[in-house]
Amino acid sequence: MTDIIEISVVAVGTFLAMSMFSTLYGKSSPLYALAEESYIGFATGLTIIWNVDYIWKTGIVNILAGDWVLIFSILLGAMILLRVHPKYSYVARLPIAIVLGAQFGLSLRTIIFTGFIQQIQATIVPLFTGGTQTLIYNWTIVICVIFMLTFFFYTIEMEGALGMSARFGEYLLYIAFGAVFAQTFMGRLGLVIGFLQSYTIPDWKTPYLLGSMLLVLALIVYMDKAGLLEKLTPEE
Amino acid sequence: MMAKESGGILKWMAEYDRRYVYLALFLVTVGPLLRPIGMPISVSPDTRQYYGVLQQVQPGDKVFFTLNTEFSGYNEIQSGIIATMRVLVEKNARVCFGVAHVEATVIPELIVKAVQSEMEANDYQYGRDYIILGYIFPNEAAVAAGAQDFHGVVTQDWLGRPIAGTFLDEIDDWEDWDLIADFTTGIATSYLINHYALRGTPMIMNCIGIMIASEKPYVDTGVLLALLQSMRGGAELEFLIGHPGPGLTAMDGFSFGHYMLIVFVLIGNIGYFGYTRQQQMRVDKEGHE
Numbered sequence: 001m002t003d004i005i006e007i008s009v010v011a012v013g014t015f016l017a018m019s020m021f022s023t024l025y026g027k028s029s030p031l032y033a034l035a036e037e038s039y040i041g042f043a044t045g046l047t048i049i050w051n052v053d054y055i056w057k058t059g060i061v062n063i064l065a066g067d068w069v070l071i072f073s074i075l076l077g078a079m080i081l082l083r084v085h086p087k088y089s090y091v092a093r094l095p096i097a098i099v100l101g102a103q104f105g106l107s108l109r110t111i112i113f114t115g116f117i118q119q120i121q122a123t124i125v126p127l128f129t130g131g132t133q134t135l136i137y138n139w140t141i142v143i144c145v146i147f148m149l150t151f152f153f154y155t156i157e158m159e160g161a162l163g164m165s166a167r168f169g170e171y172l173l174y175i176a177f178g179a180v181f182a183q184t185f186m187g188r189l190g191l192v193i194g195f196l197q198s199y200t201i202p203d204w205k206t207p208y209l210l211g212s213m214l215l216v217l218a219l220i221v222y223m224d225k226a227g228l229l230e231k232l233t234p235e236e
Numbered sequence: 237m238m239a240k241e242s243g244g245i246l247k248w249m250a251e252y253d254r255r256y257v258y259l260a261l262f263l264v265t266v267g268p269l270l271r272p273i274g275m276p277i278s279v280s281p282d283t284r285q286y287y288g289v290l291q292q293v294q295p296g297d298k299v300f301f302t303l304n305t306e307f308s309g310y311n312e313i314q315s316g317i318i319a320t321m322r323v324l325v326e327k328n329a330r331v332c333f334g335v336a337h338v339e340a341t342v343i344p345e346l347i348v349k350a351v352q353s354e355m356e357a358n359d360y361q362y363g364r365d366y367i368i369l370g371y372i373f374p375n376e377a378a379v380a381a382g383a384q385d386f387h388g389v390v391t392q393d394w395l396g397r398p399i400a401g402t403f404l405d406e407i408d409d410w411e412d413w414d415l416i417a418d419f420t421t422g423i424a425t426s427y428l429i430n431h432y433a434l435r436g437t438p439m440i441m442n443c444i445g446i447m448i449a450s451e452k453p454y455v456d457t458g459v460l461l462a463l464l465q466s467m468r469g470g471a472e473l474e475f476l477i478g479h480p481g482p483g484l485t486a487m488d489g490f491s492f493g494h495y496m497l498i499v500f501v502l503i504g505n506i507g508y509f510g511y512t513r514q515q516q517m518r519v520d521k522e523g524h525e
Contacts, residue, residue, distance in 0.1 A: 024258045043339070050338040050371045057392045058378075065391075106376050110430035114459065122453035180449055183466075187312060187445020189493045190467035193265050193486045194311025200269050201482065213262075 002204055010205050014212035017195065025220050030232040144172050246514055249507025257500055264496050268488030275488050282455075283472040286462035289415075289440050290320065295328035297414035298406065302428060303343050304336040304373070309421035309444055310343055315470025315483025316442035317343075317419045318350045323477055324417070325354045330403045331366040336373035336424035341394065344368040350481075363402040370394025379427035383410040383435070410437045422447055433459045442469060 019035035055077070063070045076095040083092035123145045125138040150162060151169035158166045199209040223229045293299070301321070305313065324331055333344035345368070348355065360366055372390055373379050382389040386407045393399055406412060410432045416439040418425055425441065433439040433454075442464035443451050454460040464473060467490065471483030 024255065026255060046338050050341060051374065054371055054374055057396065058389060061391055062388075102377055103375075106380050107430075110434060113434055114426065114429055114454070118457045118459060119453055122456040125456075180446075183448050184446045185497055186468065186490075186494070187447075187466055189261075189265070189490060190312035190445060190486075191308060192261070193269070193489050193493070194314060194467065194482070195308070196266055196269055196489075197482050197486055198311060200266075201485070206270065 007208075010199065010208050011212075014199050014205075014208045015216070017199070018212040018216040022216055022220050025224075027224065027229050028233040029220055029223065029229050030234070031216060031219060033234050144169075148172055148176075244511075244514070246507050246510035249503050250511040251507070252503075260496055260500075261493060264492040265489035268492055269485070272485060273488045275491055277468075277471060277475060277484070277487050279472045279475060280465070280469070282463055282465060283469050283476065285455075286440055286442075286464045286469070287323075287473060287476045289438075289461045290323045290327070293324060293327040293329050293415060297327070297329045298403065298412065299324055299329045299331050300334060300413045300416045300432075301331050301344075302334045302336065302373070302416060302418045302420075302424070303340045304418060304420035304423040304425050304428075305340055305343070305444075306337050306421060306423075307339040307343070310340065312421075312444050312467050313419055313442050313470060315467055315481055315486070316464045316473055317347060317470070318481055319470055319473040319477055319479065319483070320417055320419075320442065320464075321347050322351050322354055322479060325351055325358055325360065328358055328365075329415075330364075332404060332407075333366070333368045333370075334372045335370055335394075338371055341370050344370075344394075365403070367399065367402050367404060368394050369399070373424040373427070376424075376427045376430075379424055380431045383431040385409065386412075410435050413437050415440065418442070420444070420447065425451075429454060429459060440464070 016035045016038055019029075019031035020039075022029045022035075023032045055074070059070050059074050063074070076098060079095045080092050082088045123141055125141060127135070127138055127142065130138070147165050147169035149169070150165040151173065153162070153166065156162070196209070199205050220229070223232065301324075303310075303317075310317070321331070333347075335341055335344070348366070348368075355366075358365075369390055370393065372382065378389060386404070386409060387399075390399060390404075393402075413432070416428060416432055416437055418428055418439060418441045420441060421444050425443070428439065439460055440462045441451060441454075441460055443466070445466040448463070448465050451460065451463055455463045464470065467483055467486060470481075471487050471490075474481045474483045
């Protein structure tokens with residue numbers, strides 16, 4: 001049995017979501033501004049709450065359990081807050097420097113493998129063993145990598161075979177961009193359909209979704225015709 | 237009519253109002269969701285590889301179920317998430333949920349709710365068979381620390397209850413996980429790859445569409461055991477496990493959306509090239525005169 005709270009959540013959710021989509025109308029609208037500000041407020045509150053919770057669970061609880069070293073972490077964290085103080089904002093540089101240093105250290109130790117060596121390894125594939133499909137796949141990888149890399153030779157003049165290779169690499173890049181565009185569309189379409197599913201399953205939610213669509217569309221068209229869209233939209 | 241008068245159908249095809257695209261997209265996606273047709277889908281080798289890894293999970297295996305996604309991203313990959321969880325429960329694996337984005341803190345409860353009947357049938361108990369840790373990956377330092385000293389970073393579950401006495405007592409570092417199942421829009425995934433998979437923790441991934449090209453090389457090099465691709469991969473996994481869910485339901489709208497894109501790309505390109513050629517011919521003709 002659906003209770004009033006669940007219905008309210010769906011009704012408000014569909015209305016705010018459709019208000020967000022009202023940006024597709026192509027003009028500023030107060031409904032979009034309402035949905036946007038609501039989301040920003042919600043997301044900021046949620047982020048603060050869960051991060052405070054994380055500090056409590058990871059920091060305070062462990063300090064109370066005797067891990068006193070973590071007090072320095074809490075102090076360094078508090079120092080970052082001085083960033084907003086005009087006079088003592090320089091104090092925040094120390095914890096920021098530590099965070100940056102630690103981050104660089106952590107990343108550099110591993111990124112050389114995952115971002116460089118592993119990527120090269122992925123292009124070193126058997127070219128004469130395996131089934132026909134595998135061979136075509138492997139040859140395609142190797143040839144495309146070579147052609148595309150020559151396109152990025154900037155320090156020598158592109159003439160003759162090198163020029164042809166670079167030109168071919170350029171065309172391959174266009175093909176790759178097309179593939180990435182298609183994947184991006186697939187992903188974005190997945191987001192839209194996933195969102196729509198969350199308001200069409202189970203069936204009782206569907207009228208709220210369709211009702212919100214029609215209501216928001218009617219409001220936007222009415223405000224547009226009445227010249228209220230710009231008038232009611234808050235300035236950035 | 238206006239378009240025809242001022243420049244013909246080619247001009248209209250080149251410059252039509254983009255709001256028609258949005259409207260058409262809504263219609264072709266909402267329609268099949270409300271009235272599914274059940275179009276056939278094929279299963280890709282990548283999904284079979286992912287399914288194969290899941291089939292190797294043994295009863296009692298400790299699986300780190302990481303949700304590196306915002307709530308919007310969850311909509312795209314929820315089919316893969318729920319189907320994977322369903323297989324893990326059927327395999328009697330022990331599952332630990334970890335989250336890398338504050339918006340995802342509620343997602344583990346949705347997953348548990350979605351597979352509740354299977355969990356009850358397999359007598360799953362909180363703490364013994366599964367646990368929800370909540371937001372534990374705010375940055376790379378937290379992921380790296382957890383890989384080396386898990387209990388130094390995580391002491392409580394998402395509701396503040398101590399994790400001592402749960403199956404996580406068997407976890408000390410990266411070596412103790414039997415599998416990481418990562419569901420991602422890209423937030424902390426590179427950290428998990430760098431500090432777990434690169435060291436040797438078996439890891440599989442279900443990512444959103446725009447990440448496929450960047451994550452695929454990790455499968456080729458063996459860092460990732462398998463990659464489930466976007467909502468489409470989730471639907472294929474649902475098909476393989478014989479349990480239809482949100483993925484298969486979405487595939488009609490998914491297919492129609494792609495057909496629609498192809499149609500609009502063709503219309504736009506024919507219109508653009510046709511109209512510019514028409515204009516060029518007009519300029520040439522006027523030049524001759």
